[in-house]
Amino acid sequence: MLHGSSLWTSYYSTGNIYGTFILSDRMDNVLLYNTPDMNGSTIHFMYSNGMGDNGDEQKWSKDNHYYGVGYEYAKGPALFSAMWEMYDHKEQNLKSSQVFTLGGSYDFGSFSLYGAYQFAYRANRLPTYAFANQLGAKGANQHGFSASIGVPVAGGTAKLQGNYGFGKIKEGSRDYSMYSIATAYEYPISKRTLFYSFAGYGQGKKAASSIEELNSWTISAGLSHSF
Numbered sequence: 001m002l003h004g005s006s007l008w009t010s011y012y013s014t015g016n017i018y019g020t021f022i023l024s025d026r027m028d029n030v031l032l033y034n035t036p037d038m039n040g041s042t043i044h045f046m047y048s049n050g051m052g053d054n055g056d057e058q059k060w061s062k063d064n065h066y067y068g069v070g071y072e073y074a075k076g077p078a079l080f081s082a083m084w085e086m087y088d089h090k091e092q093n094l095k096s097s098q099v100f101t102l103g104g105s106y107d108f109g110s111f112s113l114y115g116a117y118q119f120a121y122r123a124n125r126l127p128t129y130a131f132a133n134q135l136g137a138k139g140a141n142q143h144g145f146s147a148s149i150g151v152p153v154a155g156g157t158a159k160l161q162g163n164y165g166f167g168k169i170k171e172g173s174r175d176y177s178m179y180s181i182a183t184a185y186e187y188p189i190s191k192r193t194l195f196y197s198f199a200g201y202g203q204g205k206k207a208a209s210s211i212e213e214l215n216s217w218t219i220s221a222g223l224s225h226s227f
Contacts, residue, residue, distance in 0.1 A: 003072075003079040004103020004116030006148040006159040007182055012218045013128045015182020015200025019214055020127055020144045020163035021118045022099055024085060027066060040075030044068070064091045077107035089124055092133050097123045103146075111151045118144040120167070127165065127178065128213040135169055140176075142167030156187030156195075169207055176207035178214045189223075197221040 002008075005017040013019040027048040035043045046068035049060060070083040085099045103116035122139035125132040148161035166177035180202030187195045198221070204214035 002070075002083060002101060002103055002116075003081045003105055004114050005146050005161065006105075006112070006114050006150045007161045007184060011182070011184065011198045012200060012220065013213045014202040014216050014218045015161065015163070015180045015198075017116065017144075017146050017161075017163060018128060019180050019202055020146060020165040020178060021101070021116070022120045022123050022125065022127055022142065022144070024066065024068075025129075040073050042072045042074075044070040044072065046070070062090055064089060077109075078104070079106075080104040087124070092124070094124055094133070094137050095122055095139065097121065097139055099123070111149055114146070114148040114150070114161075116144075116146040118142075120144070122170075123167075126167075126176070126208065126211065128211065130208070130211040130213070131169075136171030138170035140167050140169045153185070154187075156185055159184045159186070163202075174207040176205060176209075178202065178204040178208050178211075180214070192226045194224045195222075196224060 007016040009016060009018045029049045031047045033045045048066040049063055065088045066085070068083060068085040070081060073080040081103050083101045086096055088096045098121045099118065101116065101118040105112055105114040120142040123142060124135055124139050126140060142165060144165040146161065146163045148159060150157050150159045160183045162181045164179045168175050180200060182198065182200030184196060184198040189195055199219045201217040202214050204211045208214055
């Protein structure tokens with residue numbers, strides 16, 4: 001339900017929003033409730049008790065839990081979302097992390113604009129799952145930004161996106177930042193088959209300079225088919 005990026009996680013982390021924002025992973029034992037549509041507005045409630053490594057071998061109170069509340073507005077050419085997420089890290093005996101994300105887009109017809117912002121408080125990992133569970137009890141505080149555009153070209157869509165993030169690892173007071181830029185072209189060959197090409201470049205600075213996924217460039221092309 002998150003909006004605000006033309007290149008979410010469809011491509012390699014260099015250049016898309018995964019290389020700047022802290023995104024939740026796939027989870028087991030998920031409960032989800034969506035309210036009925038209220039003139040374009042929907043509220044989402046999410047919970048998971050399936051984020052631990054020990055399966056059903058320990059008590060519920062010792063498992064990792066996930067909580068999320070999201071708001072989505074979708075009407076005409078406008079899309080907007082706001083989301084709060086919390087990870088309690090019971091299994092690692094860490095303080096809870098909280099993540100706040102805003103995003104939106106607007107289709108002007110001849111082009112679409114996208115924008116997103118995220119603040120992570122006491123995160124236990126950096127983007128691309130770097131340093132997961134290695135940041136100490138206080139974690140890291142981080143700001144992330146993304147801006148992109150999509151333009152119809154020759155029957156397909158050309159996309160350009162820039163991302164920037166900065167923060168501080170509280171343990172040792174270590175600053176870090178990262179930036180990336182990417183472009184893609186997507187052409188629908190049929191209703192189910194898509195041709196794509198992608199190029200991205202990114203760099204991490206200071207404490208993020210050792211994160212391989214953030215310090216790379218990528219060029220790719222291929223076909224995607226939906227069954």
